[in-house]
Amino acid sequence: MMNLNSPSDRYNPIADYRSLIRIEPQQLPEALRRLAPPVPPGRRARWVLTLVDIAFTDYYPANKEQGIDLELRLAFASSLLDFVEQELDVHDPVTITREYIKFARLVVQKGAREAPASFQVDAVAARLLDGIPCTREQALRAAGVRRGRYRRALEAGLSQGQEFDRAVSFEGGAELLAVIVLLAELPWFQEKVTAGDLAREVRAWLDIAPQLELGDDVEELLANRRRRRAGGL
Template identity: 75%
Template sequence: MTLNNPGDRYNPIADYSSLIRIAAPQLPDALRRFALPVPPGRRARWVLTLVDIAFTDYYPANKDQGIDLGLRLSFASILLDFVERELNVHDPVVISREYIRFARLAVDEGARDVPASFRIDAVAARLLGCFPCAREQALRAAVVRRDRYREALNAGLQQGEEFDRAVSFEGGAEFLAVTVLVAELPWFRGKITDRDIAREAEAWLDIAPELGLGDDVEELLAVRRRRSGGGL
């Protein structure tokens, strides 16, 4: 095992080639040692870069003998667990979306040995656990958002800081997270085996159409786009 020279910029490709061959029980300790040359503020990004390499088939390291999809999935699951347990990642949505894309990869490639954390029910449960509010709160926030957009557009505000201030509202960041998470749920439909998890996912999907801006606001946005583009 060779550490990068602390005086050099870290090299995720080289790190990946070394780390993926380390046995799973020793991997967390190896990650801590390999992370030493990486500036603390970049360590989560470094690990997520390794995760991305594991996901992406075309990297030469993934063509090496002994590096198959099963090993890449196992490696990525340990990396993501390491990020959550030991590094400061404040946005659980980011990590959940990593789990989702590996679950999709496993399904698309017909992987046989799938880590428990990448199995569909586990990933769906994780995703649902990231929702920052209840459905009733999300529906109320959607109404506030539509009203803010309608008022700003009827006032003739153009895209920019003034418009952004006009449409902002308390709880807006949480509502944005909800819309991002709901957009991931359709892929899980028909794949979840746990009834409670499936029921919760369907409940969010049922209200998904009500979380949008609505036809009238979308038409106001379309009119503004046409005008700014030299149309009407």
């Protein structure tokens, strides 16, 4: 077992995982601070998320060791994600939300008898919706802007690259893409959420999801460009 009183001097996430998963939850944050590689917070977040991925994945030999069962792995992953959110600088909250989503799916798939509240279906659906960075009206307006910019850029014959990227970029574009990414995860929750208000909000977002895409006409323009490039025209 590693010495948890000093920072790790090498990158060995499996060894770190074996050491940390057996620590009492109330002692885990301090152990993570001591063991985390001495790198910028963003890279420390990636280190913690690697431990989260190990907890998620059945086939790691560490997860077959005596005393390490699914319930312990779930509790450990929940504590790790809480640590990332509270103490590390994560610039992409969608990444963390998707971690919660995959654990909610794991809980359902495995029929886990005990799971942290943060991994329950309703809690994760609420987190997903809370993470959407705009209203439905704002998303629909942004989608209209995006379609228009793509159409004009394609009709002007702009080639893929920096010129095209500049032509289609607009204020609010990154937020719209985050919405699209999150909504792609939402259908799984539709028949599983139990709270009535939450179910209604899920349906309301899914109802407008098709309207946030580029649309058939723009997709056809994109397909035409791909065909021209493939034909060397």
